Amino acid sequence: MAKEEKKAPKLRFNGYTNDWERKELNNILKINSGRDYKQLNSGSIPVYGTGGYMLSVNDKLSDTDAVGIGRKGTIDKPLYLKAPFWTVDTLFYCTSKENSDVKFIYLLFQIINWKRYDESTGVPSLSKNTISNIKTYVPKIKEQDYISKLFFSLDNTLQLHERKYEELTLIKKALLQKLFPKKDGFKPEVRYKNFNDAWEQRKLGEV
Incomplete structure (x- = not known):
């Protein structure tokens, strides 16, 4: 008799050996509808659509924190929504039930092939019923x-590196302006110590 395949990832945290349970999404989350915001005044509560x-x-x-998933339009770009928030009517927001963690749901949504569940022949769309009936494996x-916690820690590290990259890009752009001569002169605005002579003007073919 063939050995039954274990329903769990190959890589686990220490102490976890039990199988993951196969569940429909409606067992771990509640799907809520977004609404029109145009009757509201400006304030400090962020409004999200399918594009963010x-x-x-x-x-x-x-x-409470939730996970956004597109009802119409962009249906394959889940968003983590930090409460308090508002969502437009093209974006569902999913809150977790007692047996599930909303951050884990966000990770789960990232590996679901949402386009497979597209219900439209035109603009991509999803329904509450379709999302509710999707089956997946879930741990305790x-x-x-x-x-x-592991993946959100990695995301935070990536965001720090992205900000560092943006800062370094701006520094590089500024240095290119200051360490090279402008059109009206042959000396850069900023120079290394002990370099004072003018730069020579040459044709590119000479260098």
């Missing part, structure tokens, strides 16, 4: 927490 942040208003749809809540 749009603007800020003075009211909220949720007091404590293992979910370990996994989500």
Whole structure:
């Protein structure tokens, strides 16, 4: 008799050996609809659409963190929504049930092939019913927490490196302006110590 394949990842945290459970998404999350924001005033509550942040208003749809997934348009770019927030009517927001961690749901949404569940022949779209019936494997809540902390820590590190990259790009751009002569002169604005002579003007073919 063939050995039954274990329903769990090959790489686990120490102490976790039990199988993951196969569940429909409606067992671990609640799908909520976004709403129009145009009747609201400007404020400090972020409004999200399928493309991300749009603007800020003075009211909220949720007091708890959630995961956004497109109802229409962009359906394969899940968003982690930090409460409080508002979502437009083209973006569902999914809150976690007691047996699940919202950050783990966000990670889970990133590996689901959402385009496979597209219900339209035109503009891509998803329904609550379709999302609810998707089946996936889920560990116990404590293992979910370990996994989500690992990946959110990696995301924070990536964001720090992205900001560092942006800062270094700006520094490079500024140095290119100051360490090379401008059109009206032959000396750069900024120079290394002990270099004072003018730069020579030459044709590119000579160098």
